[in-house]
Amino acid sequence: MSRPDNDFTTQQVDENDYIERLVELIRKAERGEWPQLPKIVGWRMTVYDGESVTLSIVDNKLGDVYGPPTARSSLSGGIYLIWEDNKRTNSSLDRRTLDEFEERLLEWRLSAFDEEYGPAILEPQTYPEVPIFDEKIKTLVEGDTTLFFQILQQGYKELRASEIEFVDARASAGSQTNYIRNSKGLDVSFDSTSFSFSFSADRIYGNGYSKRRIYPEGEVERVLEDIKVTTALLKKAGKYTPNPAGDRVILQPGIAGSFWNTYVLSNIYGSAVANGQAAFKLDDFKQGKQILRSDMNLVLDGLRPYELSASRLTGEGIPGGRAALVNQGKLVTPILDLKYAGITGFPPTLSGGSFIEIDEPEKTSLEDLIKRVDKGLLVYSLLGMHTQDGTSGRYSVGAPRTLVVEGGELKGKVKATLSGNFFDNLKDERTAFAWDPYEDNPAMEMICQVIIEE
Amino acid sequence: MPKTLRVEKYSAALAALTKRAAELGVYAIGRVQDGQGRSLSINNGRLESINTGSVVGIGVQVFTKEGYTSFVSSDQVTPEVCRKLVETAARLAKSASGFGTETNQAVFEIESNGIQTLATDYKTLAETNYDAQVKELQEANARTKGYGNNLSVRSRHSVSDAHWRIVRSDGTDISFDLPTGLASHYLTIPGGPGSQAVSVGATVSGPDSSVLLGPEYQERLELRTKKAAGLAQQLTTAPKVKGGHYKLVIDYALAKGLAHEAFGHASESDGMETSILGKGGKMRIGEKMGAEIVTITDGSIQGDYAYQPISANGMPRQTVEIMKEGVLMAGLADIFSASRAGLSISGAERIEGYRNLPIPRMTNIRITVKDPVPFETRFEEVTPAELQSKLQESGFLKEGEQMLYLAGYTGGQVMPKEGDFVFNCVAIYDLSQPEPLLCQPAIFSGKVLSALNSILGGLGPLYLDAQGTCGKGGQSVPSSGGSHSFIVVDRNDNVFIGGEA
Numbered sequence: 001m002s003r004p005d006n007d008f009t010t011q012q013v014d015e016n017d018y019i020e021r022l023v024e025l026i027r028k029a030e031r032g033e034w035p036q037l038p039k040i041v042g043w044r045m046t047v048y049d050g051e052s053v054t055l056s057i058v059d060n061k062l063g064d065v066y067g068p069p070t071a072r073s074s075l076s077g078g079i080y081l082i083w084e085d086n087k088r089t090n091s092s093l094d095r096r097t098l099d100e101f102e103e104r105l106l107e108w109r110l111s112a113f114d115e116e117y118g119p120a121i122l123e124p125q126t127y128p129e130v131p132i133f134d135e136k137i138k139t140l141v142e143g144d145t146t147l148f149f150q151i152l153q154q155g156y157k158e159l160r161a162s163e164i165e166f167v168d169a170r171a172s173a174g175s176q177t178n179y180i181r182n183s184k185g186l187d188v189s190f191d192s193t194s195f196s197f198s199f200s201a202d203r204i205y206g207n208g209y210s211k212r213r214i215y216p217e218g219e220v221e222r223v224l225e226d227i228k229v230t231t232a233l234l235k236k237a238g239k240y241t242p243n244p245a246g247d248r249v250i251l252q253p254g255i256a257g258s259f260w261n262t263y264v265l266s267n268i269y270g271s272a273v274a275n276g277q278a279a280f281k282l283d284d285f286k287q288g289k290q291i292l293r294s295d296m297n298l299v300l301d302g303l304r305p306y307e308l309s310a311s312r313l314t315g316e317g318i319p320g321g322r323a324a325l326v327n328q329g330k331l332v333t334p335i336l337d338l339k340y341a342g343i344t345g346f347p348p349t350l351s352g353g354s355f356i357e358i359d360e361p362e363k364t365s366l367e368d369l370i371k372r373v374d375k376g377l378l379v380y381s382l383l384g385m386h387t388q389d390g391t392s393g394r395y396s397v398g399a400p401r402t403l404v405v406e407g408g409e410l411k412g413k414v415k416a417t418l419s420g421n422f423f424d425n426l427k428d429e430r431t432a433f434a435w436d437p438y439e440d441n442p443a444m445e446m447i448c449q450v451i452i453e454e
Numbered sequence: 455m456p457k458t459l460r461v462e463k464y465s466a467a468l469a470a471l472t473k474r475a476a477e478l479g480v481y482a483i484g485r486v487q488d489g490q491g492r493s494l495s496i497n498n499g500r501l502e503s504i505n506t507g508s509v510v511g512i513g514v515q516v517f518t519k520e521g522y523t524s525f526v527s528s529d530q531v532t533p534e535v536c537r538k539l540v541e542t543a544a545r546l547a548k549s550a551s552g553f554g555t556e557t558n559q560a561v562f563e564i565e566s567n568g569i570q571t572l573a574t575d576y577k578t579l580a581e582t583n584y585d586a587q588v589k590e591l592q593e594a595n596a597r598t599k600g601y602g603n604n605l606s607v608r609s610r611h612s613v614s615d616a617h618w619r620i621v622r623s624d625g626t627d628i629s630f631d632l633p634t635g636l637a638s639h640y641l642t643i644p645g646g647p648g649s650q651a652v653s654v655g656a657t658v659s660g661p662d663s664s665v666l667l668g669p670e671y672q673e674r675l676e677l678r679t680k681k682a683a684g685l686a687q688q689l690t691t692a693p694k695v696k697g698g699h700y701k702l703v704i705d706y707a708l709a710k711g712l713a714h715e716a717f718g719h720a721s722e723s724d725g726m727e728t729s730i731l732g733k734g735g736k737m738r739i740g741e742k743m744g745a746e747i748v749t750i751t752d753g754s755i756q757g758d759y760a761y762q763p764i765s766a767n768g769m770p771r772q773t774v775e776i777m778k779e780g781v782l783m784a785g786l787a788d789i790f791s792a793s794r795a796g797l798s799i800s801g802a803e804r805i806e807g808y809r810n811l812p813i814p815r816m817t818n819i820r821i822t823v824k825d826p827v828p829f830e831t832r833f834e835e836v837t838p839a840e841l842q843s844k845l846q847e848s849g850f851l852k853e854g855e856q857m858l859y860l861a862g863y864t865g866g867q868v869m870p871k872e873g874d875f876v877f878n879c880v881a882i883y884d885l886s887q888p889e890p891l892l893c894q895p896a897i898f899s900g901k902v903l904s905a906l907n908s909i910l911g912g913l914g915p916l917y918l919d920a921q922g923t924c925g926k927g928g929q930s931v932p933s934s935g936g937s938h939s940f941i942v943v944d945r946n947d948n949v950f951i952g953g954e955a
Contacts, residue, residue, distance in 0.1 A: 055550075059727050063555030065515075065523050065790040065811075066724055069546045072809050074511060074529040092507035095529045110584055111492070111506045145546075149553040166728055203728060203871050275497045276606035277642040279651050384897050387865035387878030391642055391651040396896040396952040398876040400869065415874075417697060417897060417952035421650075451697045453899070453950055 018075065018098060019047050019179045019189075025101045026081075030183070034102070037109050042082035042121040044182035046315040047093060049075045051141050052174035055148040057156055060167055062149075067170070069145055077179075078315060079108075082121065087112035119338035122317040124186045130312060130320060131305040134213035137193035141175040148173075155199045155224055162228045164201040171197040186317050194308060199223065201231040204401060205380060212306040222438070234380065238404040238412025242450040248376030249418060249448050250369060250405070253436055255379050256444035257356075259395070263422040264291075264298060265354055266390040268325055270340030279391045279423070282344055285331045292329035292426045295359040299324050300335070302352025307440070309353020321350030328359065356441045358433045366443045369434035371408035377416060377450065378403045393423035395448075420448035456573035459629045460488040461619035464512075468621045470533035471514065474540040480547070481517040481561055481623040482540055483767055486510075486531055487808040489616035490579050494587055496595040496609045501588060511808040512536065516543040521557030523547055527809045560790050564799070566624040567770065572763050574756065576633045577662040579615050587611060590666050591637075594675070598639045601683035606642040611635075611666045620768035630764045634932055635665040636921070639679050641686050649690035654862070654880055656682040659759035659921035659934065677834035685862075685881055688892050695882050695893040697952050700858045702943040703845060706833065707863035708879060708898075709937035710920035713750055713819045715866035716875040716902040719926065721752075721776045722802065722814040723787035726795035730873035730902055736796035737785045744906030746780040747824040752935075754817040759921045760934040762804055766812035769801035777906070779824070788814040806929035813927050819935035820918055821909070826938045829914035833939045838883045838890035841940065844913060850942045851885060858951060859883040859890065860898060863920060873902040882951070897952040904948035914939025 022045065029040040056067025063069055077093035089108040097104055140147060148171040159167045174194045181187055195215065198208025207223045207230075209215045251259060263279075272278035273285065280291065292298075302311035302320030311320035316338050324332045333346045341348040370378065383398035396419040404411040425431055425446040433442040464486050475482035489509045495502040511529040514536070524546035526539050595609040612635070619629040638657035645651035656678035658671045665671045704712065719725070726732035731743070744750075753773025754762045762771050767789050774784045785795060786802035791814070803812035827848045831840060838859060845851035859882065866877025876899040883890040917936045924933040943949065 059725075061556040063523075063550050063553070065556075065558045066813060068515070068523045068525050068555070068811070069550045070525045070527075070811070071542060071546060072527045074527070074809065076529075090503055090505045092505075092509075094508060094510060096508070096510055107506060111504050113501055113504045113588070115503075116500050145549070149550075153553070203869065271497070271502070275608065276644055277608060277640070277653065279645065281644065383867045383869070383874070383899070384865070384876040384878055386867070387876075387897075389653050389864075389895070391653045392645075393650065394894060396878070398867075398874075398897055398899045398952070400872075400874055417899065417950065419694075419697070419896070419952055449697075451950075451952060454947070 019181065021098055023181055025098070029105060034105060037105065039084045040081050041084050042183045043080065044121055044186070044316065045077060045079040045093065047075065047077035047179040048176055050174060050176035052172060053141050053145060053148070054170065054172040055145060055152060057152050057167055057169040060156070062152060062156065081108060081112070082118070083109070083112055086114070086118070088115040088118045117339050117343045119316070119342055121182050121184045122186070122338065123184050125317065125319050127188060127313045127319045128303055128321065130303050130310045132192040132212045132310045132312070134193045134195070134306070136214050137173050137195050138175045140173040151197050151220055154220060158224050159199060159201055159227065164231060166202050168200040168203070169198065180313060180315060180317065182317060188313065190312060199227055201227050204234050205231045210308060212308060212310060230380070233403055233410055234401050234413045236412035238414045240377065240404045240414045240452050242452055246447040247450040248373055248445060249450065250373065250376060250378045250443055250445045252378065252380050253439035253441050253443045255382055257441045258382060258385050259422055259444070260356060262385055262388055262390045263393055264326070264426070268334050270334040270336040270344060273334040274340055274343050277391070279393060280331060285334055285346070288330040288332070290329050291331055291423070292326055293429070293431065294329040296326065296329050296426065297324060297357040297359065298326040299355050299357055300350060300352040301355050302350065307353060311351040314351040318348045318351055320352055322352065323350045325354070358442060360433070364432070364434045366434040366436045369432065369443065369445060370405055370410065373405045373445070374407060376405045377414070378405055378410065379418070393421040395420060395422055415453045417451045417453065418448050456575050457578055457631065459571065459573050459617045459631060461486050461617045461629050464531050464619060467531045467533050467536045468619065468627070471536035471540055472621060472623055474537040475516065475623050478540065478544045479519065480540070480544045483515045483561070484536070484621045485513045485766060485805070485808055486619040487616060489614060491612065491614040492579055492582070493610065493612035494591055496591050498599070498606055499592070499596060501592065504584070509807065512539065513808040513810070514539045514543050515811070516540060516547055517558070517561050518544070518547050518551070520551065521559035522551040522555060523558060524550060525811055558790050560793060564624065564789055566622070567626045567628060567768055569627045570629070572628070572630040574631055574633060574661065577664065579613060582613060582663045586667060587663060594639070597676070598641065598679050598683065601680055602643065602687050604643060605683060606644070608640045609638070610640070611637045613663050620764065620766065622768055626768045628764050628768050632761060633661045634759055635660050635662045636759070637666040637671065637675055641683055643686050643690055645690065652686045652689045654682040654686045657921060659919060661757045661761065674834065681834060689881060689894065692881070692892045692894050695858065695884065695896055695951060697896065697950070699945050699947055699949065700856055700951055701945040702858050702860060703841065703850070703885070703940050704860045704943065705862065706917040706936040706939055707920035708860050708877065709821050709941045710819065710935035711863045711866045711877040712905060713821045713935055713937070714816060714924070714933060715868040715877055716905055717750055717776070718752060718786070718816045718819045719868050720870040720873065720902060721785045723785050723791040723795040723797050724814050725870055726785070726791065728871040730870060731782060732795065735794060738782055739784070739796065741782050742780050743782045743903055744777055744780045745909045747911065748777065748780055748906060748909050749775060749822045750777040750819065751775050751822065752786060752816050752819040755918065758818050758918070758934050760817040760932045762817045765801035765803040766805040767803045769799060769803070771802070771817065772800040774800050786814050786816060788812065804931050806931055810929050813929070815924060815926050815931065816933055816935070818918055820916065821937040821941060822916065823909065823912035823938065823941070826912040826914065829939055833914065833917055836939065838885070842885045842890050845885065845942070848913065850910060855886060857885040859885050864895070865922070875900060875902060899952065900946070900949035904946045905943060908944040908946040908949060910942040910944050912938030912941050
């Protein structure tokens with residue numbers, strides 16, 4: 001493909017040539033052309049060749065030294081080798097791997113180890129054709145930054161006109177070619193793209209867009225309107241007297257997702273489960289233990305078009321797809337790569353992002369859920385979630401941007417500390433969910449202990 | 455003997471870069487990274503993985519004479535690619551000027567830092583034996599399993615040897631290495647009827663594989679691991695503390711967290727316009743900001759996990775007394791925002807990798823207090839009862855007074871604009887009981903200035919190896935710091951322990 005005159009990319013090597021040359025070198029090692037080394041009897045590799053363009057506003061300054069127009073390009077990847085003595089090697093790949101191949105091969109052998117339960121190389125499978133590429137984004141990455149300036153300048157102007165003192169923003173586009181190969185004949189290459197923009201007002205509240213395709217018409221305006229309205233609400237001081245027996249607290253979708261990731265998802269990874277480092281034991285999965293209320297489900301889904309989580313296959317060659325991790329509140333399977341599939345006896349998990357799904361006759365909107373709350377809180381940000389012990393279920397987190405809900409209406413902001421046990425919240429009959437049409441996961445209402453910091 | 459730096463081989467590429475910048479009439483800063491790393495993981499006795507990797511690339515930032523700027527990066531460091539990178543960056547900066555982007559000409563006002571090589575003599579990866587690493591990590595994992603009943607143990611060891619070379623259009627050409635090493639155990643006790651699962655960790659950090667293979671580090675990791683294992687066993691059934699305002703004693707790792715989250719970030723020059731330590735964009739130098747006994751210092755220490763002798767823009771890293779005896783003295787400033795924040799350049803720029811833009815940030819930050827109470831017992835061996843007794847003896851804990859001891863740092867977060875911080879601990883001991891009562895951890899939050907004004911004193915010698923990772927600006931870089939063994943913080947209405955209502 002010809003490049004425009006203002007091409008930002010700097011590649012000097014044809015990447016398809018890179019992968020083919022690397023495969024050829026590995027095949028030489030399979031044939032034993034380095035007699036001082038054992039032969040390679042199995043291998044798999046992934047190579048990602050990517051380019052991206054970014055522009056930022058930092059503290060009202062467009063394209064200044066902390067957020068200038070930026071163009072990046074790099075090639076990266078990983079390789080897994082099985083030697084004839086069954087030792088295994090795991091290493092990263094970079095552009096110099098080709099030129100330094102012999103040196104790398106010797107180092108790979110030095111780092112080879114006896115991997116108990118080391119997986120075999122997977123036969124090629126059928127992989128889904130999920131849309132993850134937008135030609136329009138590729139054009140942006142190759143040279144035209146006008147759209148970035150337009151988005152950021154529009155947002156800056158509108159936000160500053162609505163009593164917002166400091167605006168931070170970022171727009172970014174990326175394009176990548178993915179190569180996945182293995183010694184059993186897997187040979188898949190495909191392009192993917194990403195596009196995102198975000199704005200933050202007075203470091204109080206932010207919102208944005210992030211998908212594998214260009215934003216739909218009206219999306220910038222919708223995001224800016226949400227920021228203006230929510231920031232104004234979060235700037236008004238509120239008052240709240242907590243109930244010592246617990247308060248109704250609504251977690252905005254992103255916040256609810258953060259709780260689920262810390263306390264549910266992190267306890268479902270195969271390595272943690274199999275090694276006794278998760279809240280859930282392997283037997284809990286075998287027995288389908290009820291860990292959530294029976295209307296709650298957690299799925300992996302790689303088939304949602306243009307989502308960042310959309311996936312055709314993993315580097316190991318496991319296809320993208322849709323799989324239940326928790327079904328009707330019962331544990332179904334840990335998230336397993338090939339090795340932990342072998343260790344646990346469960347099949348490897350299809351590739352994709354995690355989503356919360358609720359069995360409900362009718363979806364409640366977040367707006368309606370707020371209207372139903374006489375006295376409670378709506379949480380917009382958390383401080384300290386990354387410091388929590390996810391295995392215990394316990395939480396004690398700061399919630400500095402929290403709106404008081406009174407009589408179904410949003411009142412002023414308070415600073416709260418939330419504490420409780422999330423596993424208990426997920427079994428509680430009073431826990432409720434509600435949906436924002438622009439979010440993939442639901443908001444969540446739960447009862448927890450609240451302390452208001454004056 | 456200092457190691458030979460791999461970045462020496464990029465001289466032709468970097469010469470091409472600065473030459474092409476001069477031809478195009480732009481000022482360029484080039485940052486070459488040539489890094490190698492190795493990590494091992496043992497899980498409950500099983501060798502889980504050995505991963506190796508390397509990264510090579512260059513980031514190029516250019517400035518037009520008017521101060522318009524742009525940044526490009528590539529994983530190819532050849533003369534041809536470097537010339538093209540400068541051309542692309544110059545074109546980007548010039549085209550961006552048409553959209554009214556900000557200018558910054560500070561780079562034209564600095565003088566060359568000359569040609570220098572600062573290489574350490576720590577072990578390279580080529581000198582580090584895989585078998586020795588695997589054997590010791592396996593043995594350490596097995597020992598740790600024996601420190602409790604039903605313990606699940608994941609042990610990790612990583613070594614990184616990154617070599618850097620920074621060149622500027624003013625003739626600066628400085629090469630240096632940033633070696634790091636970590637060894638850690640992560641322990642989990644599963645929950646059961648009437649008890650919750652608990653996970654705790656123990657870590658030592660330093661410059662190379664000696665963190666695993668050196669006897670001094672081995673002993674330190676062993677002591678920390680035993681302590682963590684004991685704590686984990688007791689925490690499964692520990693009660694909760696009641697939320698509220700307390701007089702506190704915090705260990706040196708939490709003090710590092712307080713210095714880093716509550717104060718250090720607010721002293722960084724790039725955020726001074728919205729920082730609690732700034733006014734009208736200038737740092738409030740000369741104002742009293744903390745208790746008169748308190749001094750806060752940031753500076754790089756060779757052999758430390760966060761060692762950074764030269765900034766990502768090729769400036770020498772200064773040791774900065776940010777606050778001296780309660781008075782704000784200086785900030786952590788880079789080339790680009792020092793002047794507008796009213797500060798001197800302190801070489802504070804750091805980056806995660808060649809693809810990133812430098813921002814001012816901490817290295818090793820520490821709190822020291824005037825006339826600390828002598829407490830020579832080794833930190834890892836101090837029991838809560840011994841600490842309680844020392845606090846009573848030194849007058850910090852009076853009879854009938856409520857006081858909590860927060861032990862072990864698990865991370866924190868800050869909002870410099872409001873001066874709000876939170877951080878968390880592994881465990882809390884209620885020292886107002888006749889025997890210290892172990893309680894579940896709870897979030898520690900508050901206002902920066904209130905916390906600093908409430909420091910009453912310190913106990914014991916300085917410990918500066920509290921290691922962590924700072925995530926400012928989405929870039930992860932090693933951080934570290936500490937204080938005396940323990941710091942006492944008075945009860946304050948703006949410093950709060952979360953917990954039961």
